Amino acid sequence: MTTDDDRGTVAEIMKETRIAVLTYVSIEGSLVSTPMGMQDFEDPATTWFITERSSDKVRAIEADPRVNVSYSSKAGWVSLSGTAHVSDDRAKLQELWDASAGAFMSGGPEDPDNVLLRIEGDTAEYWENPGKVAAAVQMAKGLVTDSELDLGDNDTVQL
Template sequence: MSDRETIAEVMKATRIAILTYEDEQGRLVSTPMGTQDFDDPATVWFITEADSDKVAAISRQPRVNVSYASDKGWVSLSGTASLNQDRAKLEELWDPSASAFMQGGPDDPNSALLEVSGDTAQLWESPGKLGMLVQVAKGALGKEDPAKDSDAPVVDL
C-alpha cells in the first residue's frame, strides 16, 4: 500500500480531526472538526457556520493544518482553507451528526462548508497495539532504547 493510500485510510478512520489555524493575534488555535466524506486526501470538507470566528480568521490567513489519528497511525495535513457556499455539496455532506453541532440545517444561510485543499501530508504509521506494548515494555525494562521520534516523510498531495 502506498503512503498516499495509508494517509487516506487514517483520515477516513478518524471521525473527529483537529483543525489548526491562526487567529487575529497570530496565535495558533486548534478546534475539533467532524471530517465529512472525501474521495481524495488532497481535499477535505468540514461543515461550519459562516459567521464563526474561525471562518473570519481563516479568511485572513488561509494556511491551516489538520491532524488525524486512528489505529493505523497519525496524519498531519497542511494546506489552504476557504469558505465554500455550495448548497448542493452541503446537502450532499450533511448528516445527522452535523445537526448536533449546528444551529440550523443545510438550508440555513449560515450553514456552510470549509474546504481544505491539502498541499502535503506527513504520515506516522502505528506499529499496532501489540507492537506498541512490546516497545513500551522494552523501554521500561531497560532492555532496549524506546523508539525515538522520527521525522515522517512528507507526501505531496
C-alpha cells in the same frame, strides 16, 4: 518520493478518523485548534468540513487561510498542511449534511450561516501505527534498555 501506497496509508488513517483537529491562525496571530467532525474527502488532498460563517474561525481563515488538520485513528496519525477555502456550495453542503451536522449546527443545509470549509492539502505527514502488541513491546524495550523506540513508519507525502 510519494507512492500510491503512501497516499493510501494517509487516506486509510483519515477515513477511520471521526473527529479531526483543525489548527488555524487567529486574527490576533495565535494558533487555535478546534475539533471538527469528519465529513468527507475526495482524496487526501481535498477534505471538507461543515462550519458556521459567523464563527471566529471563518473570519480568521478568511484573513489567513493556512491551516493544519490532524487525524488520529487505530491505523495511525496524519498531519495535513494546506489552505482552507470557505465555500457556499449548497449542493455539496446538502450532500455532506448528516445527523451529526444537525446535532451541532443550528438550522439545516439551507441556512445561509452554514457553510463548508474545503481544505486543499499540500503535504501530509503520517505515522503508521505498528499495532498494540508491537507498541507495547517497543515501550517495554525502551524502558529496559534505554534504546530508541520504533513506533511505526513515518513519511511525508506531497499531495
